[in-house]
Amino acid sequence: MEVKNKQQGIKVVGDVLDIVGGKWRGQILAHLCDNPKRFNELKTVLNRITSSTLTKELRYLEDIKMVERKVIQETPMVVEYRLTKHGMSIKDLIKTIVEWGLKHREIVFKKN
Amino acid sequence: MEVKNKQQGIKVVGDVLDIVGGKWRGQILAHLCDNPKRFNELKTVLNRITSSTLTKELRYLEDIKMVERKVIQETPMVVEYRLTKHGMSIKDLIKTIVEWGLKHREIVFKKN
DNA sequence: AATACAAGTAGTTTTTAAGATACTTACTAT
């Protein structure tokens, strides 16, 4: 790691994991990497997430400007979530995570 | 993301985050990227972690074969933790996380 | 008038992660 201040570099890991960690955030971001998705689309692909949890996570991601919410139709109300311009910067990180995970399955899945 | 099965690729995000996520695991792995460290060294650099939490996290990382524990001296007992050969594979991922975090501080730190 | 749908909200409960505090073991040094 060729970072000037190593201690600070390592602390930042915790901050990034606040954004991408937890049970759902990483997955939500991963799904939005491909293309925008509606609330219920997300709810379907994220098997077993509840409405309230999904709402909470999306609000958080909006607050930190990773995701934006756009009402695309008033009636029936249709809402679309997409990565912000800034949020797009997470794509490579997500990709790295997915690649590592697929390559190291036998261990990743150990817990099961 | 040029992964064959996208759904599966995304699910793996959750599994990887089990390994690297939480309040401490990412930081522990990051510290071990540089070189092996003793229990109390880790305890010192990980400001405010308790013994019991550190032990728990290290045992988990051992269980999944990311980290190995080596008694290097019986008395006074000295124990060293290091990444396994397999664990080394996480270095690039940690590096990517750190880099993203440093670059996007203004947002990462928003919560404070 | 009743039903359905999208996108939620509200309130409560359960589960999990992490923290606090105190103790332990095997030894060495004073």
Place this chain on the structure above:
DNA sequence: ATAGTAAGTATCTTAAAAACTACTTGTATT
């Protein structure tokens, strides 16, 4: 004999994340 050190363990409590269940709003359909 007492204190100190490294690396823990054992319990218990607290706090935070996620789940569960039910309800809401506005509109359109049968």
